[in-house]
Amino acid sequence: MRKDLLKEKKRRKYLKYAIGEIFLVVIGILIALQINNWNEERKLRKIEKTLLTNIQEDILLDTLDLDYNIKAHERMLKQENFLLNLMLSKNIGIADSINYEDALGYPLVSIIHKSSFHNMQNNFVGLVNNNNSLKKLISRHYDFFYNAIEMLENKSESHDFYEKKLPYFRKYFNVIDEENVFKLNPDSDDYVQGEYIRRTIIPTNIDNLMNDESFKFELSEIILQRNIIIGLYRDIIAKVKIINTKIDNELTSTK
Numbered sequence: 126m127r128k129d130l131l132k133e134k135k136r137r138k139y140l141k142y143a144i145g146e147i148f149l150v151v152i153g154i155l156i157a158l159q160i161n162n163w164n165e166e167r168k169l170r171k172i173e174k175t176l177l178t179n180i181q182e183d184i185l186l187d188t189l190d191l192d193y194n195i196k197a198h199e200r201m202l203k204q205e206n207f208l209l210n211l212m213l214s215k216n217i218g219i220a221d222s223i224n225y226e227d228a229l230g231y232p233l234v235s236i237i238h239k240s241s242f243h244n245m246q247n248n249f250v251g252l253v254n255n256n257n258s259l260k261k262l263i264s265r266h267y268d269f270f271y272n273a274i275e276m277l278e279n280k281s282e283s284h285d286f287y288e289k290k291l292p293y294f295r296k297y298f299n300v301i302d303e304e305n306v307f308k309l310n311p312d313s314d315d316y317v318q319g320e321y322i323r324r325t326i327i328p329t330n331i332d333n334l335m336n337d338e339s340f341k342f343e344l345s346e347i348i349l350q351r352n353i354i355i356g357l358y359r360d361i362i363a364k365v366k367i368i369n370t371k372i373d374n375e376l377t378s379t380k
Contacts, residue, residue, distance in 0.1 A: 174376060179241035180263060181372045184365045190236045191365075194278070195358045197233055201286075202351045204228035209344045212335045225326040226305060229294050232287045235278040242267045259371050266368060270361045277354055284354070286347045293343070297334040300324045 204227040211219055242263065277284045303325040328334055 176241060176245050177372050177376060180245065181369060183238035183241050184266070184368060186238055187236075188362055188365055191274075191358050191362055194233055194235060195355055195362075197230075198351055198355050198358070200227050201230035202348060202355070205230075205344060205348050205351070209341065209348060212337070212341050212344070215335045217331060220328060220331060225294075225298060225328070226323055229290055229298075229326060230287050232285065233278055235274050237271045237275060239267065239271070259368075259375055262364075262368055262371065266361075266364055270357070270364060274354075274357055274361060277357070284350060286351065289343055289347060293334075293337065293340045294326065297328055297330050297337070297340075298326050299329045301327055 204224045207219065207223045208225070208228045211217075211223065245263075282288075301324065304322050305325055334340070
C-alpha cells in the first residue's frame with residue numbers, strides 16, 4: 126500500500142497511513158507496558174500480603190512468650206512484696222505464708238521473632254506504601270518496644286533480679302530436703318512445658334534478715350523495676366492487638 130501510494134504520488138494519504146501505523150504501534154507498546162505494570166503491581170501486592178501475613182503470625186506467636194513472662198514476673202513480684210512486707214513490718218507471723226522459692230525467682234529471657242520484619246526492611250523496603258501509617262506502626266513496634274524489652278530482659282545486668290537477690294538468699298536462707306515441683310508454664314498448653322524439682326527454701330536467721338537495710342533497699346528497687354517491666358509487657362501486648370487488627374484490615378482491603 127505504501128508503494129502504491131508513493132507511485133501514485135499521493136503523499137498526503139501516505140503520511141496519514143504512516144502516522145496511523147505509528148499510532149497503532151505506540152498504542153500497542155503502551156498497552157503492553159500497562160499490562161506488564163499491572164502484572165508487576167499484582168506480584169508486589171502478593172509479596173506485600175505474604176509479608177504482612179508473616180509479620181502478623183510472628184507477633185501473635187510472640188504473645189506466647191510475652192504472656193509467659195508476664196505471669197512469671199507477677200508470680201515473683203507477689204512473693205517479693207510479701208518478703209518486703211515481712212522485713213518492714215517485722216511481723217514474724219507472716220513468714221510461713223511466703224513462697225521463698227518464688228521470692229528468689231529465676232532468670233527470664235525474652236524471645237522475639239524478627240525474621241519477617243527484617244525481610245521487609247532489607248529486601249522490600251518500598252512495600253506497604255499504600256498504608257504508610259501501618260508501616261510506621263510496625264517499625265515502631267519492633268524498633269522501640271521489642272528492643273526495649275530485649276534490653277531489659279536479655280542484655281541489662283542491672284535488671285538481673287535473680288543475681289541481685291542471690292547473695293542475700295545465700296546469707297539468710299537454707300535449702301532443705303523437701304521437693305517442690307516447679308512448672309515452667311502451668312497455665313497454658315501453647316508454650317514450652319516442663320516440670321522440674323526445686324528444693325524448698327526456708328529462712329535460717331529471720332531476725333538478721335529483717336534488719337538488713339541493704340536487702341530492703343535492693344528488694345524495694347527490684348519491685349519497682351519489675352512493675353515497670355510488667356507494664357511494658359502489657360503495653361506490647363496491647364500494641365500487638367492493634368497491629369493485628371490493622372493488618373487484618375489491610376489484607377481485606379487488598380483482596
